[in-house]
Amino acid sequence: xxxxxxxxxYLVKRTGEKVFxxxxxDMDHENMFWYRQDPGLGLRLIYFSYDVKMKEKGDxxxxxxxxxxxxxxxxxxxxxxxxNQTSMxxxxxxxxxxxxxxxxTRLLVL
Amino acid sequence: SQKIEQNSEALNIxxxxxxxxxxxxxxxSPAYLQWYRQDPGRGPVFLxxxxENEKEKRKERLKVTFDxxxxxxxxxxxxxxPADSATYLCALVARGSQGNLIFGKGTKLSVKP
Numbered sequence: 001x002x003x004x005x006x007x008x009x010y011l012v013k014r015t016g017e018k019v020f021x022x023x024x025x026d027m028d029h030e031n032m033f034w035y036r037q038d039p040g041l042g043l044r045l046i047y048f049s050y051d052v053k054m055k056e057k058g059d060x061x062x063x064x065x066x067x068x069x070x071x072x073x074x075x076x077x078x079x080x081x082x083x084n085q086t087s088m089x090x091x092x093x094x095x096x097x098x099x100x101x102x103x104x105t106r107l108l109v110l
Numbered sequence: 111s112q113k114i115e116q117n118s119e120a121l122n123i124x125x126x127x128x129x130x131x132x133x134x135x136x137x138x139s140p141a142y143l144q145w146y147r148q149d150p151g152r153g154p155v156f157l158x159x160x161x162e163n164e165k166e167k168r169k170e171r172l173k174v175t176f177d178x179x180x181x182x183x184x185x186x187x188x189x190x191x192p193a194d195s196a197t198y199l200c201a202l203v204a205r206g207s208q209g210n211l212i213f214g215k216g217t218k219l220s221v222k223p
Contacts, residue, residue, distance in 0.1 A: 004153070033210075042215035043154075043199070058210065090153050097142060097203065099211060101153030 002027045004093050004102035012108045019078040021105050023091030031094045032074035034058075034066060036087040037104075043090065049074055081109045112137040116200060116214040123190055124222055131185040131217045133200035138212070140202040143183050145174055148197045148216065157198075158185075162205070190221045 007022035025032065034046045035058075045058030047066040055066050063085060067075045074093075078085055086109045092099040113136040123129050133143070142161045146154035160167045160176045160183065167174045173186040187194050197218045201211040 040215070043201075043213040045210055048210060056208070092153070097144070097159055097209075098156050100156065104151070104153050106151075 002029075002093070002100040004091060004100050006089075006091050006102040006105050008105050009103060010106050010108075012110065013078075013081050014110055015082060017078075017081050017109075019081050019107070019109075021076040021078075021089055021091075021107070023074045023076070023093075023102055024072055025074075025093035025100070026072065027093065027095070027100070028071065029093040029095050029100075030071075031099075032068065033092040033094070033099065034064075034074065034076045035090045035092065036060070037090055038087050046076065081107075083109050085109050112212075114138065114200065114202060114212055114214045116198075116217045118217045119215075120218045120220070122220045122222065125191060127190055129187040129190045129194065129219055129221070131198050131200075131219065133183040133185070133214055135181050135202060138181075138202060139205045140178075141205040141207075143174075143176055143200060143202045144211065145172075145183075145185050146199040146201065148199060150197075154199055187219075190219075192221050192223050195219055195221050 004025045033048045035043045037043045049055045049068045065077045089105045091102040117132045144159045145157045148154040158174045160174045171188045175184045197216040199216045201213045
């Protein structure tokens with residue numbers, strides 16, 4: 001079974017803090033993705049990566065950056081957290097057409 | 111503008127009936143379309159994929175249809191059970207794109223005993 005793990009299920013941070021969300025997959029997938037999910041807005045793509053050290057902006061990259069130093073690990077960074085970044089963050093990895101999602105991190109920025 | 115819409119936010123049905131969920135898209139040419147299931151507080155789980163040249167796909171009690179003329183996909187769960195209660199998401203990949211999924215907002219299905 002594919003396993004995608006995310007470092008935290010719940011996280012509370014203060015405005016202005018730097019936040020790291022980690023994602024690890026164990027299936028040697030080339031492709032990895034970060035989404036956020038908000039009520040009424042659905043899943044929106046923040047960043048994606050099709051290879052180590054490669055990254056591409058998704059639909060809503062502002063306020064975020066990513067790092068992919070190893071194939072199995074894809075990190076999402078909030079350089080200076082703001083209250084409008086309170087959301088559910090979902091990581092996914094995939095091969096060809098199918099994506100496998102992690103359990104999500106629910107982030108609250110106060 | 112481009113849109114992918116799941117017409118019902120919520121659908122309530124009785125156990126044993128067939129649940130039918132709708133996904134419509136506008137101004138996309140999908141290479142393929144997928145359906146995912148999402149339980150509260152969890153990530154989506156892949157269920158089925160249907161390509162633009164396919165009309166229908168089945169997996170156990172699940173059936174997906176794809177009508178490129180109507181620009182619509184229907185997702186059916188036959189003999190529904192309370193355990194089928196969840197939010198179901200459709201997602202498409204546009205032909206000629208980088209291959210990223212574009213998601214609908216989901217339909218929350220509740221199956222009552």
